[in-house]
Amino acid sequence: MTYPQNGEKIVAGVVVIGAGITGLQTAWHLTRLGVRDVVVVERSYAGSELYGRFSAGVRRQFGSRFEIELVTASLPFFDEFLKIPEIKAGYEPVGYAFLAGENDRAGLYRSWQLQQAMGVRSEWLVGSRIKEYFPYIESAGVVAATFGPDDFWLNPWTVHQWLLQKCKEAGVQVFEHCPVTSIEVKDGNIRAVVCPGRRIETSKVVNAAGARARLVQQMAGSDVPVEPSPRVKYLVKAPSDLPRTMPLITDLVTGTYVRNEGGEAIVGVKPLTHVTGYDYDTSQAALESMHHLAGLRYPSLAKIKPLEPNRVITGLYDVAPDGLPVVGADPAVKGLYLAAGFNGHGVMFSPAIARSVAELVALGQTETFDLAPLSPARFSGKQKEAETALHLL
Numbered sequence: 001m002t003y004p005q006n007g008e009k010i011v012a013g014v015v016v017i018g019a020g021i022t023g024l025q026t027a028w029h030l031t032r033l034g035v036r037d038v039v040v041v042e043r044s045y046a047g048s049e050l051y052g053r054f055s056a057g058v059r060r061q062f063g064s065r066f067e068i069e070l071v072t073a074s075l076p077f078f079d080e081f082l083k084i085p086e087i088k089a090g091y092e093p094v095g096y097a098f099l100a101g102e103n104d105r106a107g108l109y110r111s112w113q114l115q116q117a118m119g120v121r122s123e124w125l126v127g128s129r130i131k132e133y134f135p136y137i138e139s140a141g142v143v144a145a146t147f148g149p150d151d152f153w154l155n156p157w158t159v160h161q162w163l164l165q166k167c168k169e170a171g172v173q174v175f176e177h178c179p180v181t182s183i184e185v186k187d188g189n190i191r192a193v194v195c196p197g198r199r200i201e202t203s204k205v206v207n208a209a210g211a212r213a214r215l216v217q218q219m220a221g222s223d224v225p226v227e228p229s230p231r232v233k234y235l236v237k238a239p240s241d242l243p244r245t246m247p248l249i250t251d252l253v254t255g256t257y258v259r260n261e262g263g264e265a266i267v268g269v270k271p272l273t274h275v276t277g278y279d280y281d282t283s284q285a286a287l288e289s290m291h292h293l294a295g296l297r298y299p300s301l302a303k304i305k306p307l308e309p310n311r312v313i314t315g316l317y318d319v320a321p322d323g324l325p326v327v328g329a330d331p332a333v334k335g336l337y338l339a340a341g342f343n344g345h346g347v348m349f350s351p352a353i354a355r356s357v358a359e360l361v362a363l364g365q366t367e368t369f370d371l372a373p374l375s376p377a378r379f380s381g382k383q384k385e386a387e388t389a390l391h392l393l
């Protein structure tokens with residue numbers, strides 16, 4: 001990999017903005033499709049926004065067809081990756097579970113029916129079976145649950161580093177600490193990408209800037225309603241009744257999600273309202289409030305007092321109004337492509353998304369996954385809206 005000096009003129013076949021798991025994977029696929037001179041520009045260091053370096057979940061228990069299809073199309077990549085003997089990918093096939101109260105029962109059932117129709121292995125649990133599966137929970141208020149035994153966890157950082165290596169081997173230039181400050185567009189066509197001290201001439205840009213994707217679209221004179229949404233989790237020593245093999249349990253009643261991650265209980269809570277922006281509330285009061293909710297479902301967690309987390313983790317979701325990814329060619333600017341709006345699922349979606357975006361850019365059409373319903377055009381009134389994701393899951 002060579003690093004041109006500041007001020008040096010660079011000409012790229014494609015510029016990918018963002019060296020996260022989506023951007024790197026897109027760059028790698030572009031080279032595999034024969035695109036030359038692929039450049040990745042990253043405002044910070046590669047992977048700087050990759051939340052969950054320790055583990056990321058890959059699941060097919062979703063409430064929308066697109067999301068199930070996206071993960072299904074991504075699984076072959078993960079299968080191959082997990083076979084690489086020298087990589088310790090932290091694979092944990094512990095599954096995912098969802099708990100529903102009266103208010104969410106019908107929605108969870110519809111999601112489960114969809115999963116059954118699409119061949120996803122998941123179980124519908126009611127009555128005493130819920131406690132049989134999850135003996136460590138306080139089940140008051142829970143009327144139904146699902147459990148997907150094939151859902152799994154892996155360390156996304158190992159995937160990211162492998163992709164970075166693949167990009168280097170394929171001759172992709174990765175410019176870190178190179179924040180894109182403007183994108184030149186002439187007569188509706190991309191002309192260049194500009195970072196401090198660097199101007200990269202190109203006719204094609206892939207915007208894989210995650211939670212900052214909207215800012216990048218706006219630099220090109222376009223727009224897309226993808227917003228950053230801050231998330232906070234804390235980790236405490238796992239109580240002895242929470243087994244290492246417990247699934248990640250999303251409790252739709254309290255909004256909590258809990259898992260035993262390597263001996264630590266990792267606790268998160270879905271915000272009650274849709275919060276946007278870059279600011280995290282990691283105050284003791286906010287953490288105590290999360291801990292209180294988790295304690296309602298897990299008596300052993302409730303006993304942890306005072307709350308003194310081992311760690312607090314923060315990260316940004318990138319979220320579109322309908323909760324689905326926004327991926328495809330920009331309807332207004334020729335040569336601009338967007339891959340964002342992953343709503344906390346960007347690791348598991350990335351293989352199918354990145355490969356399809358690379359196909360769209362290099363071949364003019366997709367072969368791996370039909371991105372048309374996820375197009376940014378759905379927000380400009382030029383295309384009917386995509387199926388709305390059931391935000392339950």
Ligand SMILES: Cc1cc2nc3c(=O)[nH]c(=O)nc-3n(C[C@H](O)[C@H](O)[C@H](O)COP(=O)(O)OP(=O)(O)OC[C@H]3O[C@@H](n4cnc5c(N)ncnc54)[C@H](O)[C@@H]3O)c2cc1C
Binds near residue numbers: 041048057232317
């Ligand atoms: C709390 C939490 C839990 C999660 N759990 C899971 C999970 O279990 N499973 C799962 O699949 N996903 C999960 N995710 C989501 C997942 O981490 C993200 O969706 C995924 O990392 C997104 O990758 P990306 O490459 O699209 O974006 P990012 O990783 O955000 O990468 C975008 C990159 O673009 C760069 N950038 C931005 N603006 C510019 C600019 N102007 N110039 C140059 N570079 C720029 C950024 O610095 C960043 O490195 C979780 C996220 C959070 C916050």
